[in-house]
Amino acid sequence: MADFNQKIGEALVRLREKRPLVHHITNFVVMNDCANITLHIGGSPVMAHAPEEVEEMVGLADSLVLNIGTLTKELVEAMVLAGRRANEKGIPVLLDPVGAGATAMRTGAAKRLLSEIGVSIIKGNAGEVSVLAGVEAVVRGVDSAGTAGDLPEVAKKLAKDCGCTVVITGATDWVSDGRRTHSVHNGHSMMGTITGTGCMAGSMVGAFAGTVDDPLLAALAGLACFGVAGEMAAAKESLPASFKQALLDGVYALTAEQAAGLARIG
Amino acid sequence: MADFNQKIGEALVRLREKRPLVHHITNFVVMNDCANITLHIGGSPVMAHAPEEVEEMVGLADSLVLNIGTLTKELVEAMVLAGRRANEKGIPVLLDPVGAGATAMRTGAAKRLLSEIGVSIIKGNAGEVSVLAGVEAVVRGVDSAGTAGDLPEVAKKLAKDCGCTVVITGATDWVSDGRRTHSVHNGHSMMGTITGTGCMAGSMVGAFAGTVDDPLLAALAGLACFGVAGEMAAAKESLPASFKQALLDGVYALTAEQAAGLARIG
Amino acid sequence: MADFNQKIGEALVRLREKRPLVHHITNFVVMNDCANITLHIGGSPVMAHAPEEVEEMVGLADSLVLNIGTLTKELVEAMVLAGRRANEKGIPVLLDPVGAGATAMRTGAAKRLLSEIGVSIIKGNAGEVSVLAGVEAVVRGVDSAGTAGDLPEVAKKLAKDCGCTVVITGATDWVSDGRRTHSVHNGHSMMGTITGTGCMAGSMVGAFAGTVDDPLLAALAGLACFGVAGEMAAAKESLPASFKQALLDGVYALTAEQAAGLARIG
Numbered sequence: 001m002a003d004f005n006q007k008i009g010e011a012l013v014r015l016r017e018k019r020p021l022v023h024h025i026t027n028f029v030v031m032n033d034c035a036n037i038t039l040h041i042g043g044s045p046v047m048a049h050a051p052e053e054v055e056e057m058v059g060l061a062d063s064l065v066l067n068i069g070t071l072t073k074e075l076v077e078a079m080v081l082a083g084r085r086a087n088e089k090g091i092p093v094l095l096d097p098v099g100a101g102a103t104a105m106r107t108g109a110a111k112r113l114l115s116e117i118g119v120s121i122i123k124g125n126a127g128e129v130s131v132l133a134g135v136e137a138v139v140r141g142v143d144s145a146g147t148a149g150d151l152p153e154v155a156k157k158l159a160k161d162c163g164c165t166v167v168i169t170g171a172t173d174w175v176s177d178g179r180r181t182h183s184v185h186n187g188h189s190m191m192g193t194i195t196g197t198g199c200m201a202g203s204m205v206g207a208f209a210g211t212v213d214d215p216l217l218a219a220l221a222g223l224a225c226f227g228v229a230g231e232m233a234a235a236k237e238s239l240p241a242s243f244k245q246a247l248l249d250g251v252y253a254l255t256a257e258q259a260a261g262l263a264r265i266g
Numbered sequence: 267m268a269d270f271n272q273k274i275g276e277a278l279v280r281l282r283e284k285r286p287l288v289h290h291i292t293n294f295v296v297m298n299d300c301a302n303i304t305l306h307i308g309g310s311p312v313m314a315h316a317p318e319e320v321e322e323m324v325g326l327a328d329s330l331v332l333n334i335g336t337l338t339k340e341l342v343e344a345m346v347l348a349g350r351r352a353n354e355k356g357i358p359v360l361l362d363p364v365g366a367g368a369t370a371m372r373t374g375a376a377k378r379l380l381s382e383i384g385v386s387i388i389k390g391n392a393g394e395v396s397v398l399a400g401v402e403a404v405v406r407g408v409d410s411a412g413t414a415g416d417l418p419e420v421a422k423k424l425a426k427d428c429g430c431t432v433v434i435t436g437a438t439d440w441v442s443d444g445r446r447t448h449s450v451h452n453g454h455s456m457m458g459t460i461t462g463t464g465c466m467a468g469s470m471v472g473a474f475a476g477t478v479d480d481p482l483l484a485a486l487a488g489l490a491c492f493g494v495a496g497e498m499a500a501a502k503e504s505l506p507a508s509f510k511q512a513l514l515d516g517v518y519a520l521t522a523e524q525a526a527g528l529a530r531i532g
Numbered sequence: 533m534a535d536f537n538q539k540i541g542e543a544l545v546r547l548r549e550k551r552p553l554v555h556h557i558t559n560f561v562v563m564n565d566c567a568n569i570t571l572h573i574g575g576s577p578v579m580a581h582a583p584e585e586v587e588e589m590v591g592l593a594d595s596l597v598l599n600i601g602t603l604t605k606e607l608v609e610a611m612v613l614a615g616r617r618a619n620e621k622g623i624p625v626l627l628d629p630v631g632a633g634a635t636a637m638r639t640g641a642a643k644r645l646l647s648e649i650g651v652s653i654i655k656g657n658a659g660e661v662s663v664l665a666g667v668e669a670v671v672r673g674v675d676s677a678g679t680a681g682d683l684p685e686v687a688k689k690l691a692k693d694c695g696c697t698v699v700i701t702g703a704t705d706w707v708s709d710g711r712r713t714h715s716v717h718n719g720h721s722m723m724g725t726i727t728g729t730g731c732m733a734g735s736m737v738g739a740f741a742g743t744v745d746d747p748l749l750a751a752l753a754g755l756a757c758f759g760v761a762g763e764m765a766a767a768k769e770s771l772p773a774s775f776k777q778a779l780l781d782g783v784y785a786l787t788a789e790q791a792a793g794l795a796r797i798g
Contacts, residue, residue, distance in 0.1 A: 029297045029313050031561045035727035040772055047561050050604045053637035072316045105319035195301035195311065239515035240306055249771035295563045295579050338582045371585035461567035461577065505781035506572055
């Protein structure tokens with residue numbers, strides 16, 4: 001998939017030229033990390049969740065990231081408002097259905113968002129995406145998850161059902177738009193030792209989605225860049241807080257040449 | 267108290283085998299740090315505070331941590347719902363009454379939670395616990411606090427009144443279940459130079475409470491492990507942000523042998 | 533302005549003696565960093581936003597920092613309550629109108645706070661302050677901003693209009709109380725690579741406002757101390773997460789002699 005490698009490098013160059021404004025309505029655990037990772041890859045983050053302003057704010061944005069990690073009824077309403085306006089304006093929407101399957105509220109909110117908003121990219125772990133795809137899954141809290149399904153098939157099924165690009169994160173990431181299905185073999189197990197790497201991956205993909213037109217390329221680029229930075233950080237640090245710092249630094253320092261050269265797309 | 271040292275080491279081994287799910291309803295200042303410290307000691311954190319889902323979420327958990335650091339009326343309602351369900355399911359509940367004594371709302375919320383929920387462990391500083399024990403105290407904001415009482419006696423009194431284990435954190439920590447009263451002589455003054463170490467101590471104890479049956483042992487183990495990691499971090503770093511990173515790293519790297527060997531229980 | 537240099541050094545000594553309690557009603561992205569920077573410069577932070585308690589909490593405080601970075605209707609109501617009580621008690625209020633100009637809600641909230649509360653210090657970037665001063669400005673999200681106005685004149689105009697001290701942050705910071713207008717030439721471009729440095733500057737100024745009587749001096753001192761720490765951090769670290777750690781460490785380690793010697797006030 002050398003073709004993708006070159007495109008990923010080019011996408012990173014364009015992202016840093018464009019500096020896309022990425023509007024997040026996200027959880028309160030990772031807000032700071034997601035804002036920083038968006039800045040470091042080259043975007044401009046804005047966190048805003050009041051229903052009175054989300055429509056106006058998203059109108060200024062290049063992409064919208066919706067993450068239900070600490071959802072409330074009010075936040076979900078704001079997500080619907082922002083999402084609809086994004087749809088009207090042609091702004092791509094990424095949904096991270098954190099904990100779908102763990103509680104009825106989370107599963108319901110994720111499904112409601114998918115039914116009321118046109119989503120460009122769904123990004124979750126195996127359990128979350130399986131739940132939304134209607135495949136049997138095991139979800140425990142928001143962290144660990146398993147599925148009975150064949151992951152690339154699960155991604156492809158949900159992509160077809162929803163007419164969008166689906167990302168399943170894990171040791172190997174899977175990305176499908178229903179027609180094309182690819183894997184990303186970057187990343188490191190240290191990324192699981194800190195909270196919020198899944199959410200940060202969402203911000204990375206969101207920044208690329210605000211830059212390039214093809215959501216599948218945006219997903220591959222965001223995951224590969226984050227994974228390459230993770231590999232480099234793990235080569236330097238073996239303890240989690242030090243690793244996190246190296247990961248954030250690494251996203252900032254990542255060059256287009258490194259991204260193009262080290263992305264492992266299957 | 268060499269007996270406790272061995273038990274603390276064993277508890278840490280069991281925690282990392284079990285990977286307890288620790289449901290937090292906590293403040294927005296420390297959410298990220300509390301999630302990370304829970305991960306690093308070996309648990310699995312979940313932050314969820316919507317009243318619509320907290321009962322279902324806590325039903326999946328091994329322990330529940332309630333922290334009123336940035337309380338609102340809605341958060342307190344969610345805490346009551348989650349706490350009652352935890353009681354029904356036999357899931358241990360830790361209460362961190364941040365700022366009790368500073369405002370009527372905080373004192374009232376802490377007392378209401380204690381009256382409506384069966385709490386296994388109360389963990390606060392001298393001022394907060396004194397207020398709940400009905401002993402004269404000085405509380406200023408949420409940080410500094412003093413008391414007119416004899417700390418081990420204050421802990422013992424509140425433990426008897428509430429039928430639970432009480433932790434008073436400070437240069438020396440005190441832990442009492444009304445029958446047994448012990449001190450923990452680990453930790454370092456650098457821990458006071460960063461925000462949230464008290465809250466992180468709550469997450470540490472919460473993770474152990476989701477692992478071992480004896481709340482007093484859980485409290486001693488959580489405090490000792492956190493304190494030992496703090497001592498090791500202070501031996502490496504003398505500035506607060508570097509110290510914080512070393513502390514988080516240190517909790518992750520802490521071995522059962524170190525915990526058992528370096529815990530100083532009186 | 534060697535006169536100011538000496539006063540800044542003295543103010544830092546007094547801040548660390550007094551340990552002012554700085555009540556924040558601030559955004560959820562930077563809460564942790566703002567609490568830590570307040571601690572590191574020598575103050576005591578308290579974050580509290582429930583309308584039921586903000587009046588009581590601010591009554592204990594030495595200054596109040598209001599930051600609308602993730603505003604909601606409820607947070608703005610709490611800000612009004614806290615601000616009025618602060619006015620009654622003579623406690624200085626700092627307003628950080630994050631994103632004013634980006635959405636009608638933010639502009640409206642900032643203007644409402646200015647009309648209903650006596651504010652001692654307004655601190656924003658060029659776009660935000662220009663919007664409040666009625667000067668044409670370009671605001672995009674909450675990060676980047678431009679103005680058609682002459683910055684020292686914009687600061688002076690708004691200071692006169694509101695009868696307060698106005699800070700415009702940027703490569704050069706401008707501070708005016710309508711009568712006196714000064715610039716601060718400290719800081720480093722690395723401060724723009726991490727989220728929340730503007731908010732942290734607000735906490736720094738808030739801590740000094742809780743220490744010295746002259747708001748203009750408080751603003752110069754907070755900005756200069758933060759800027760000097762930023763310069764020192766940038767001399768050590770060239771990647772953003774490492775830089776952030778060095779910045780936080782640097783604020784803690786900053787001596788009164790360094791502050792007095794290295795502040796560049798014009």
